[in-house]
Amino acid sequence: MGNMKKYHHGNLEEALLTAGLQEAKARGPRNLGVNFLAKAVKVSPTAVYRHFLSGESLRASISQQAREELARQMLKAIATQTDVKNRFRAVGRAYINFALNEPGLFAVAFVACEEGPQREDSPSAWMVLQDSILDICNAKLIEASEVQQVASFAWATVHGFATLAGGSDPRRPKTNEKTISDLLDRTWSGIIQLGSKNSAKDKLGAN
Amino acid sequence: MGNMKKYHHGNLEEALLTAGLQEAKARGPRNLGVNFLAKAVKVSPTAVYRHFLSGESLRASISQQAREELARQMLKAIATQTDVKNRFRAVGRAYINFALNEPGLFAVAFVACEEGPQREDSPSAWMVLQDSILDICNAKLIEASEVQQVASFAWATVHGFATLAGGSDPRRPKTNEKTISDLLDRTWSGIIQLGSKNSAKDKLGAN
DNA sequence: CCCTAATGTTTACAGCATACACATAATGAG
DNA sequence: CTCATTATGTGTATGCTGTAAACATTAGGG
Numbered sequence: 001m002g003n004m005k006k007y008h009h010g011n012l013e014e015a016l017l018t019a020g021l022q023e024a025k026a027r028g029p030r031n032l033g034v035n036f037l038a039k040a041v042k043v044s045p046t047a048v049y050r051h052f053l054s055g056e057s058l059r060a061s062i063s064q065q066a067r068e069e070l071a072r073q074m075l076k077a078i079a080t081q082t083d084v085k086n087r088f089r090a091v092g093r094a095y096i097n098f099a100l101n102e103p104g105l106f107a108v109a110f111v112a113c114e115e116g117p118q119r120e121d122s123p124s125a126w127m128v129l130q131d132s133i134l135d136i137c138n139a140k141l142i143e144a145s146e147v148q149q150v151a152s153f154a155w156a157t158v159h160g161f162a163t164l165a166g167g168s169d170p171r172r173p174k175t176n177e178k179t180i181s182d183l184l185d186r187t188w189s190g191i192i193q194l195g196s197k198n199s200a201k202d203k204l205g206a207n
Numbered sequence: 208m209g210n211m212k213k214y215h216h217g218n219l220e221e222a223l224l225t226a227g228l229q230e231a232k233a234r235g236p237r238n239l240g241v242n243f244l245a246k247a248v249k250v251s252p253t254a255v256y257r258h259f260l261s262g263e264s265l266r267a268s269i270s271q272q273a274r275e276e277l278a279r280q281m282l283k284a285i286a287t288q289t290d291v292k293n294r295f296r297a298v299g300r301a302y303i304n305f306a307l308n309e310p311g312l313f314a315v316a317f318v319a320c321e322e323g324p325q326r327e328d329s330p331s332a333w334m335v336l337q338d339s340i341l342d343i344c345n346a347k348l349i350e351a352s353e354v355q356q357v358a359s360f361a362w363a364t365v366h367g368f369a370t371l372a373g374g375s376d377p378r379r380p381k382t383n384e385k386t387i388s389d390l391l392d393r394t395w396s397g398i399i400q401l402g403s404k405n406s407a408k409d410k411l412g413a414n
Numbered sequence: 415c416c417c418t419a420a421t422g423t424t425t426a427c428a429g430c431a432t433a434c435a436c437a438t439a440a441t442g443a444g
Numbered sequence: 445c446t447c448a449t450t451a452t453g454t455g456t457a458t459g460c461t462g463t464a465a466a467c468a469t470t471a472g473g474g
Contacts, residue, residue, distance in 0.1 A: 007469050008421060034462060046463070047422050055462060126378050149389045152368065152380035156390065157397075160367020161359065171333050173359035186360045186397030193396050214438055215452055241431060251454050253432075258452090262431060416474095423468070430461070437454070444446085 013051040015041045020062035021069075021105070028104040029111050032059050064122070066109035070098050071123035078128065084139045088191070089184050091132045092158045095125065096183075099162035100175055106166050110159075129155055133191075141192055150191050157187045220258040222248045227269035228276075228312070235311040236318050239266050271329070273316035277305050278330035285335065291346045295398070296391050298339045299365045302332065303390075306369035307382055313373050336362055340398075348399050357398050364394045 009015065019040040023031055034055040038045040052058040077094035081087040099106040133151045136142050142150055161183055165175045173179065216222065226247040230238055241262040245252040259265040284301035288294040306313040340358045343349050349357055368390055372382045380386065 007423090008471080012421080033460095035460080044423050045461090046424085046465095049463070050421055148381070149386060150393075152371075152386065153364070153390050153393045156368035156371055156380070157360070157364040157394075158367070159371060160365070161363035163370065164359075164363055164366060173363070174355070179356060179359065182356045183360050183363065186357075186400055187364075189400050190364075190393030190397040193393055214454085215440080219452080240429095242429075252430090253434095253455085254453050256432070418471100418473090420471075421469080423466100425466080426464085428462090428464105431459095433456105433458080435454105435456085438452085440451075441449080443448090 009041070009043055009047070012041065012043060012047060016048065016051065016058060017061060017065055020058070021065055024062060024066060024104050024108040025102060026104060028107045029059075032062060032108070034058065063108050063111070066105045067125060068122050069102075069105065070095070070109055071125045071128055073098055074125055074128045075123060078132065084132075084135045084141065085188065087135055088132045088154070088188065091129055092154070092184050092187065093180065095129075095158050096162045096165065096180055099166035103166045106162065110163070126155065129158070136191065153190055154187055157183070157190070216248070216250055216254075219248065219250060219254060223255065223258065223265065224268060224272055227265070228272055231269060231273060231311050231315040232309060233311060235314045236266075239269060239315070241265065270315050270318070273312045274332060275329050276309075276312060277302070277316055278332045278335055280305055281332055281335045282330060285339065291339075291342045291348065292395065294342055295339045295361070295395065298336055299361070299391050299394065300387065302336075302365050303369045303372065303387055306373035310373045313369065317370070333362065336365070343398065360397055361394055364390070364397070 016037050019037050020032055023037070023040065034048050035045050037058070038048050048055070048058060052061065074091055074094040077090045078087055081090045130147075130151050133142075133147055133154060136150070137144055137147050161173065161180075165173050223244050226244050227239055230244070230247065241255050242252050244265070245255050255262070255265060259268065281298055281301040284297045285294055288297045337354075337358050340349075340354055340361060343357070344351055344354050368380065368387075372380050
């Protein structure tokens with residue numbers, strides 16, 4: 001008796017996002033299509049368009065959610081760390097761990113990030129990373145003028161490693177603790193750059 | 208009269224790859240489908256299957272070509288450099304320049320690298336990069352035991368930056384000369400890690 | 415209470431990858 | 445040279461996608 005199927009779903013939008021995230025977690029971006037997700041929620045394909053402009057924008061929303069999940073895990077990882085250096089390491093490690101533990105989600109988070117303006121109130125991995133760099137600056141380990149450059153460097157390294165390690169390349173780097181720790185050590189070296197202001201004029205031959 | 212259209216194309220395979228590369232260069236991965244490329248070469252869609260197992264494998268071949276082009280440009284950039292440090296910088300800069308100057312090709316080169324075993328004889332960006340790291344090792348600036356770690360680090364940084372800078376993220380890093388030069392400086396710092404325990408004999412004076 | 419807006423379904427169509435049957439051209443053996 | 449074989453192309457058909465348009469059902473406010 002109770003099993004009367006309601007004509008209206010109730011809150012389809014959230015259901016679609018949830019189903020999308022679950023699928024992303026399980027199998028990556030492959031099946032995040034309108035038809036598949038509609039079926040997963042037991043709804044007609046065209047119903048999707050009452051909540052999203054297009055299949056692409058649905059995917060963009062799922063991707064956004066995945067990015068927020070990453071940011072949340074980074075925030076959690078940073079919470080217990082007080083030392084600037086350890087905070088940065090925690091950020092980097094959380095980022096990389098996310099890519100390794102949730103390869104599907106990570107892939108979805110960073111495929112074709114062509115979406116519109118992200119809401120600024122939502123947690124963003126980039127912001128968390130940048131904050132940890134600002135901390136380093138506040139601790140006088142780098143100068144304010146360097147912050148942007150350092151952030152780009154750190155972001156590139158961590159994101160690059162996560163991408164390569166999480167991917168399916170035959171030449172993908174090792175992913176053991178030692179390798180990751182070493183990577184973060186080297187990144188830290190690049191951040192602090194003993195050559196910059198301590199060692200005065202770089203003895204460049206730079207090009 | 209000479210305009211008699213031949214029933215057989217002559218060498219369709221190469222034509223498809225060329226058309227694919229051209230399209231990739233112009234508009235990225237968007238239109239690299241069987242129908243589109245078949246039309247571009249003025250051939251029936253199903254003709255493609257005489258030369259490729261599937262549309263996916265066609266795309267994989269195009270992607271491979273793009274990667275080879277990248278490797279070639281890296282090799283060219285390295286050719287004039289003799290100093291180990293400058294060689295490494297040239298490699299990194301070529302990689303990044305490729306991403307910036309040919310965003311379409313770069314995107315195609317690294318989307319869904321799920322392809323089968325790459326031919327070992329073809330030039331590979333990874334190999335070029337690794338060779339430049341080996342050079343650093345031969346110059347006694349790092350130890351043999353570090354090579355893999357260093358290669359992973361350098362690869363991650365350069366690839367990560369190229370990916371981020373080449374993408375369409377709103378938060379994408381600046382791409383001016385200074386930023387790139389700074390990035391390579393910091394990467395170099397991470398490579399020769401003065402802070403490490405074995406701190407290496409200061410070859411710094413040599414520069 | 416009914417009218418309207420929100421939400422879901424059905425139907426329809428274009429574009430895609432691809433299988434299958436058929437057409438044509440190139441090649442090599444007698 | 446002739447002719448069969450093989451390589452390479454075309455045409456047609458199918459099932460899957462994304463999405464538009466018209467219709468159905470329900471929720472909520474005058």
